Amino acid sequence: MAVRVADIRAAALTLFSERGYQATTMADIGAAIGIRGPSLYKHVGSKQELLAQIMTATMDTLLENHEAAISGCEDVTERLRRATEAHVRFHARHRLEAFVGTREIRSLEEPHRAEVLRRRARYEHGFRKLVADGVQADRFRVASVKLTSYAILDLGMGVSVWYRESGDFTEDQVVYQYGDLALRLAGAR
Amino acid sequence: MAVRVADIRAAALTLFSERGYQATTMADIGAAIGIRGPSLYKHVGSKQELLAQIMTATMDTLLENHEAAISGCEDVTERLRRATEAHVRFHARHRLEAFVGTREIRSLEEPHRAEVLRRRARYEHGFRKLVADGVQADRFRVASVKLTSYAILDLGMGVSVWYRESGDFTEDQVVYQYGDLALRLAGAR
DNA sequence: GCAACAGGCTAATAACTGTTAGCCTTTCGT
DNA sequence: ACGAAAGGCTAACAGTTATTAGCCTGTTGC
Numbered sequence: 259m260a261v262r263v264a265d266i267r268a269a270a271l272t273l274f275s276e277r278g279y280q281a282t283t284m285a286d287i288g289a290a291i292g293i294r295g296p297s298l299y300k301h302v303g304s305k306q307e308l309l310a311q312i313m314t315a316t317m318d319t320l321l322e323n324h325e326a327a328i329s330g331c332e333d334v335t336e337r338l339r340r341a342t343e344a345h346v347r348f349h350a351r352h353r354l355e356a357f358v359g360t361r362e363i364r365s366l367e368e369p370h371r372a373e374v375l376r377r378r379a380r381y382e383h384g385f386r387k388l389v390a391d392g393v394q395a396d397r398f399r400v401a402s403v404k405l406t407s408y409a410i411l412d413l414g415m416g417v418s419v420w421y422r423e424s425g426d427f428t429e430d431q432v433v434y435q436y437g438d439l440a441l442r443l444a445g446a447r
Numbered sequence: 448m449a450v451r452v453a454d455i456r457a458a459a460l461t462l463f464s465e466r467g468y469q470a471t472t473m474a475d476i477g478a479a480i481g482i483r484g485p486s487l488y489k490h491v492g493s494k495q496e497l498l499a500q501i502m503t504a505t506m507d508t509l510l511e512n513h514e515a516a517i518s519g520c521e522d523v524t525e526r527l528r529r530a531t532e533a534h535v536r537f538h539a540r541h542r543l544e545a546f547v548g549t550r551e552i553r554s555l556e557e558p559h560r561a562e563v564l565r566r567r568a569r570y571e572h573g574f575r576k577l578v579a580d581g582v583q584a585d586r587f588r589v590a591s592v593k594l595t596s597y598a599i600l601d602l603g604m605g606v607s608v609w610y611r612e613s614g615d616f617t618e619d620q621v622v623y624q625y626g627d628l629a630l631r632l633a634g635a636r
Numbered sequence: 637g638c639a640a641c642a643g644g645c646t647a648a649t650a651a652c653t654g655t656t657a658g659c660c661t662t663t664c665g666t
Numbered sequence: 667a668c669g670a671a672a673g674g675c676t677a678a679c680a681g682t683t684a685t686t687a688g689c690c691t692g693t694t695g696c
Contacts, residue, residue, distance in 0.1 A: 262673085278553060280469035283653060293674065296655075300673050305654070361550070364467060401624045405616070408609060409602050409628055416601025426593065435590045439598055442631045451643090473684060482644065485685075489643050494684070 263301050265291045270308045275354040279309055279365040309362060310370040316355040317377040323348055324384055334392045335446050341388055342410060342440035347433045349418040356418035385411055389444055399445035410440045452490050454480045459497045464543040468498055468554040498551060499559040505544040506566040512537055513573055523581045524635050530577055531599060531629035532622050538607040539618045545607035574600055578633055588634035599629045 269290035273282040284305055285295035302308055327344035328337045349356045359374075366374060386407040392398035400406040413436055421432065458479035462471040473494055474484035491497055516533035517526045538545045548563075555563060575596040581587035589595040602625055610621065 276553070278467070278469065280467065281554070284655085285653080294676085295653085296657095296676080297674055299655070364465075365470070401627065402616075402620075405621065405624050406628075408605060409625070412601050412605030412608075413598050415605065416597060419601075420597060427591075431591075432594065435594050436598070438590065439595070439632055442634065443628055445631065472682085483646085484683085485646085485687095486644055488685070 262291075266298060266301055267308065267312060270305075271312055271354050271358060274309065274312070274358045274362060279305075279358075279362045306367055309358075309366060312355065313359050313362070313366060313374050314370065314377075316352070316359040317374055317381070319352070320345075320348055320356075320359075321377060321381055324381060328388070334388070334395050334397050335441065338388045338392060338398075338410075338444060338446070339437045339441060341385065342414070343433050343437045345385075345411070345414040346417055346436040347429065349414045350421045350429045350432055353418040353421050356415070360415055360418070382407070382411060392444055392446065397446060399447070400443075406443055409443050413439065451480075455487060455490055456497065456501060459494075460501055460543050460547060463498065463501070463547045463551060468494075468547075468551045495556055498547075498555060501544065502548050502551070502555060502563050503559065503566075505541070505548040506563055506570070508541070509534075509537055509545075509548075510566060510570055513570060517577070523577070523584050523586050524630065527577045527581060527587075527599075527633060527635070528626045528630060530574065531603070532626045534574075534600070534603040535606055535625040536618065536622045538603045539610045539621055542607040542610050545604070549604055549607070571596070571600060581633055581635065586635060588636070589632075595632055598632050602628065 266287060270282070270287050273286055273290060277286075283295065284298055287305075287308075288295040288298050323344045324341060327340040331337050331340060363371060363374060386403060389398060389400065389407045389410075390403045393400060393403060398406075417432060417436070421427075423429075427435075455476065459471070459476050462475055462479060466475075472484065473487055476494075476497075477484045477487050512533045513530060516529040520526050520529060552560060552563060575592060578587060578589065578596045578599075579592045582589060582592060587595075606621060606625070610616075612618075616624075
């Protein structure tokens with residue numbers, strides 16, 4: 259049964275990313291795992307709950323990865339590199355989750371929406387602090403901490419749009435190159 | 448009458464950007480200009496046509512701005528800077544158009560979708576060529592032309608998400624800073 | 637002055653969709 | 667062996683929505 263729920267979430271994720279939340283029907287999700295729409299309600303509470311679970315789980319994982327990436331590393335340049343690598347790796351490996359996570363915030367109803375936005379703000383603040391610390395330590399040179407951290411974050415979100423496992427680049431290639439690009443943006447030296 | 452059509456398009460643009468195409472009803476659009484939903488059909492053919500007009504017009508303007516920005520400039524570094532500035536300026540000044548333009552491609556039906564995607568591809572190719580030319584001339588130093596141009600393009604799209612006229616930065620501030628960031632990404636020297 | 641039309645309205649149509657109700661079969665613990 | 671639960675199905679409900687039909691009013695070209 260728990261197996262079924264995981265299948266449903268996976269199918270919903272794929273469909274949400276392809277067509278969007280509103281354009282995906284419960285019948286579509288059911289068809290993707292071989293059952294009818296109404297049968298889904300034996301496993302999940304509602305379509306909205308499905309979206310909420312996907313989005314909060316995604317944000318949790320992202321925050322955990324971020325913390326894990328920078329913990330135990332003191333060098334400010336290396337911390338930014340590792341955080342960016344974790345950011346980009348997540349957006350490549352879990353591109354559907356990341357894509358839906360950014361695209362469907364407006365389809366999320368309260369109180370889940372506010373909750374997800376709070377975690378997003380925390381995540382953004384983490385990056386802003388990394389850049390600010392580097393500037394403070396005179397290791398980075400930027401025109402604006404805020405703009406620079408936005409820029410680094412945007413690079414990652416972009417990855418979730420165009421990255422394909424079958425594409426020209428391996429996950430590691432993208433991760434390492436974008437790590438370098440982040441340090442360039444920060445004017446690391 | 449032409450006045451009315453412009454009002455309708457403006458209202459539709461705002462609503463599409465706030466709630467998304469699917470979540471916006473014809474009644475919503477009508478209410479925004481003070482008439483009922485069905486009355487809209489005296490001015491526009493369909494909701495889909497409204498979206499198509501917004502998106503194709505947006506892509507046309509973007510391409511025109513791009514050409515205008517780089518024409519008459521030979522220096523490869525300066526060309527990338529100007530193209531990036533035009534890119535960012537457009538995404539700041541016409542943030543709703545740009546936002547809807549990237550977010551609602553999947554809501555666009557054929558043949559308009561293919562048409563918009565074709566112009567997008569042309570636009571992306573323009574940036575890729577700018578980067579490639581700089582590498583060729585030994586003025587840029589990048590790990591991958593493709594990844595670098597994706598990164599520069601993604602920065603601009605990000606601007607259309609977070610930029611507000613009433614925010615911390617003027618349009619020019621964002622434009623000039625992002626121009627510099629693009630050159631950093633390209634490893635210009 | 638009046639015919640035509642521009643442009644609004646309400647009512648109706650024809651889907652579509654999330655969700656609930658109620659039924660039936662298979663599985664499984666005891 | 668059997669009662670119950672799991673998990674599927676169809677039918678039905680209630681609501682929404684794009685679009686069309688048909689009507690009415692004010693303006694306007696002639």
